[in-house]
Amino acid sequence: MILFKQSHSGAQVDTIKDRKEASAWQKSYDSKAPKPGDLAPDFEVRDIQGEHPIRLSDFKGNTPVALIFGSFT
C-alpha cells in the first residue's frame, strides 16, 4: 500500500532563508517522522533523468533498505 502519492508537478516550497526558518521547518515535521518500530511511509521516487520509478515497498520481503537523505549543500 502506498501511503501517499506525489504529484510530480507540485509547486516549490519557499526557500529556507535562515536558522529561524530552518528550526521552524524542522519543528513542523520532526515530531511526525517515523521512529524505530514504526511502519516506514511508502513513497515513489524517480532517478535523475525522471525515469525508473521505485517505491520503498518494492523491496519489502526482499532486502533491508538504507535511506540516505541529503542535498549538494
Next chain:
Amino acid sequence: MNGTVSLLDLYQRYNKQVQFVKVYIREAHPVDGWWFGKGIMNFLLRLSKSKVSWNIYDPKTIEERRAAAGDCEESLQYGIKTYVDEMDDLVNKAYAAWPTRLYLINKEGIVVYAGGLGPFGFKPAALKRAIHSYLAKE
C-alpha cells in the same frame, strides 16, 4: 580520520545485503537561502575539504532539481544511485529529512534505525552499527 565511517564505506561493505537508496531533497544551504558560502562558515568548511557545493541556487523546477541531483551524485561519488524528491517535498516531509537524515528499514518495511537530523545527527557510524546488528539477527 581514524574511526570515521563514510557512506562510501557502508555501501562498499553492505551493498550486497542492503539496498541503498539516496534521495536528493531540497537544498540545505543554497546561494539564495541560508547560505554558508561566506564568512567564518565558509572558511571552516573549506578547511574541512568538503565536497559539498557552495554555488547552488535553490532549484525552482523539477528539471533544475534533477540537474542539481546529478551534479551532486557525480561530485560525491558514493556509488549509490540517486533518486529525486518531487517539488512538493512529500518524501522529505514524511521523513523529516531536511537537511540530511539516515534510516534503516527492515524487510518487513519497519523502521529499525532513525538517525537524528543532520548535520549533527547524521552519523554513518551509527547506521553501520544498526546494519551490523540487524544482519546479525537474520
